[in-house]
Amino acid sequence: MRAALIQLDGSLEAPLAERVERAAGLVRAQRGADLVVLPELWAHGAWATDSWAESAAPLEGPVLDALRHAARETGCVLHGGSLLERLADGRVFNTAVVLGPDGELLATYRKIHRFGFDAGEAAVLAAGEDVATVDALGSRLGLATCYDLRFPELFRVLVDRGAQAFVVAASWPAKRREHWSLLARARAVEDQAWVFACGQAGTQAGVELAGGSLVVDPWGRVVAEAGTGEQVLEVEVDLGEVEGVRAGFPVLRDRRLSSATD
Numbered sequence: 001m002r003a004a005l006i007q008l009d010g011s012l013e014a015p016l017a018e019r020v021e022r023a024a025g026l027v028r029a030q031r032g033a034d035l036v037v038l039p040e041l042w043a044h045g046a047w048a049t050d051s052w053a054e055s056a057a058p059l060e061g062p063v064l065d066a067l068r069h070a071a072r073e074t075g076c077v078l079h080g081g082s083l084l085e086r087l088a089d090g091r092v093f094n095t096a097v098v099l100g101p102d103g104e105l106l107a108t109y110r111k112i113h114r115f116g117f118d119a120g121e122a123a124v125l126a127a128g129e130d131v132a133t134v135d136a137l138g139s140r141l142g143l144a145t146c147y148d149l150r151f152p153e154l155f156r157v158l159v160d161r162g163a164q165a166f167v168v169a170a171s172w173p174a175k176r177r178e179h180w181s182l183l184a185r186a187r188a189v190e191d192q193a194w195v196f197a198c199g200q201a202g203t204q205a206g207v208e209l210a211g212g213s214l215v216v217d218p219w220g221r222v223v224a225e226a227g228t229g230e231q232v233l234e235v236e237v238d239l240g241e242v243e244g245v246r247a248g249f250p251v252l253r254d255r256r257l258s259s260a261t262d
């Protein structure tokens with residue numbers, strides 16, 4: 001299975017429509033990839049909190065349409081990163097979307113852990129309540145977004161739901177870059193699962209972004225890692241390796257405590 005993580009530059013200088021077309025073009029350029037991943041809030045700006053009130057929109061709209069077309073043209077499973085989803089009742093979520101090769105929406109995931117303590121996301125967005133998995137590419141993918149990476153219990157719940165790989169869309173800041181790669185590897189090792197973690201590059205709303213998108217195998221080895229600039233990280237992997245690792249070193253079987261929620 002071939003994966004392509006599109007580590008976009010997070011600059012918001014170009015108008016939204018232009019940025020959407022550019023991202024969709026990069027997805028279309030990944031013909032031959034089975035899984036393509038975009039970062040967190042790449043269209044709206046994960047750090048552009050001040051403009052969220054005006055840029056949040058219902059999920060069904062031009063950005064999702066562009067992603068649908070791009071998935072269809074590429075013939076891939078597309079994790080379209082996350083979008084600012086406004087509901088009819090006014091609540092806004094940071095919602096990840098996964099599309100199938102025929103453009104249908106396979107899954108959505110509303111970010112459960114909002115970043116910012118008492119400000120930013122935590123003050124403006126509603127918190128998701130449901131974990132999300134999607135069956136694709138002969139595997140079960142568990143979804144998580146950026147700050148979620150700090151909460152191992154979410155990943156354990158995903159494992160309990162059968163996840164063999166995690167897809168994490170992010171816009172991680174450069175000043176905590178070490179945490180990003182360490183946490184991605186930790187989640188892979190403790191859950192014996194693949195981790196596909198796609199971040200953004202450059203600077204956004206005055207925040208330097210980490211880049212460093214990475215793919216970690218179920219043994220915790222980094223099999224591909226991006227630099228700090230815009231880049232498409234391409235890698236060939238065997239998702240089925242999870243079963244061998246779990247059977248050969250069966251730590252998950254030795255668990256004594258169950259996860260906090262079912």
Ligand SMILES: O=C(O)CCC(=O)C(=O)O
Nearest residue numbers: 115146147171172173176
């Ligand atoms: O946890 C962190 O250090 C960064 C999290 C973050 O940037 C986010 O969730 O948007």
